[in-house]
Amino acid sequence: MKLYTIGGYNEVGKNMTAIEVRDEIVILDMGYHMEELIDMENPVESTATKSLIHSGVIANDRELYKQKEKVKGIVIGHGHLDHVGAIAKMAGSYNCPIFASPYTMKIIEEQISQDDKEVKNERIVLEPGKIHNLTSKFAIEFVKVTHSIPDTMLTVLHTPDGRVAYGLDFRIDRNPVLGNTV
Structure with missing residues (x-):
């Protein structure tokens, strides 16, 4: 198993990680670096992807x-822009489906509709507790967690080498304002 720490490890935001198992890769998150985004002079929708990478708004x-x-899927855990913002700019470069919870997928759809790039990736909505067999090496499961945005999921990748749990943002909240206690 190989772990790629692409973004979000040396800064807050610009989250992007990938897991490789036996020549197959799943990408986890594609987000904006929010401080860099705020400092931009031009709207992100009309800015070229290479320029956004160069300026540090999205991960390289x-x-x-x-x-x-090798990339077989893109999995998004929740709808904050530091996790989902770069989908419209980056996902179309990979011939694979995008996986997200129902609410997060609505945010993804909105991001894509506002951007100049065409993103043809299949979009698959996953419900928590269901396991989706992506390939013989990867299955995806969402586990509901509380956060400051609805439908936040911890991602569990089931692989022949073991399970990987990925969740950069969540909080233990015994009395959430939205949804049930998890």
Whole structure:
């Protein structure tokens, strides 16, 4: 198993991680670096992807892009822009489906509709507790967690090498304002 820490590890935001198992890769999150986004002079929708990478608004996915045929899925845990904002700019470079919870997928759809790039990736809505078999090496499961945005999920990747739990943002909230206690 190989872990790619592409964005969100040296800064707050610009979240993007990938897991490789036996020549297949799943990307987790594609977000904006919010401080860099706020400092931009031009609207992000009309800014080229390369310019956004150069300015630090989105993660540099060069290492993954060189292996784009290995990428089998993009999984988004929740709808904050530091996790989902770069989908419209980056997802179309990968020939694979995008997975998200129902609310998060609505945010993704809105981001894509506002952008100049065409994103043809299949979009698959996953409910918590269901396991989706992506390939023989990856299955995806969402586990509901509380956060400051509805439909936040911790992602569990089931692989032949074991399970990987990925969740950068969540909080233990015994009395959430929205939804049930998890």
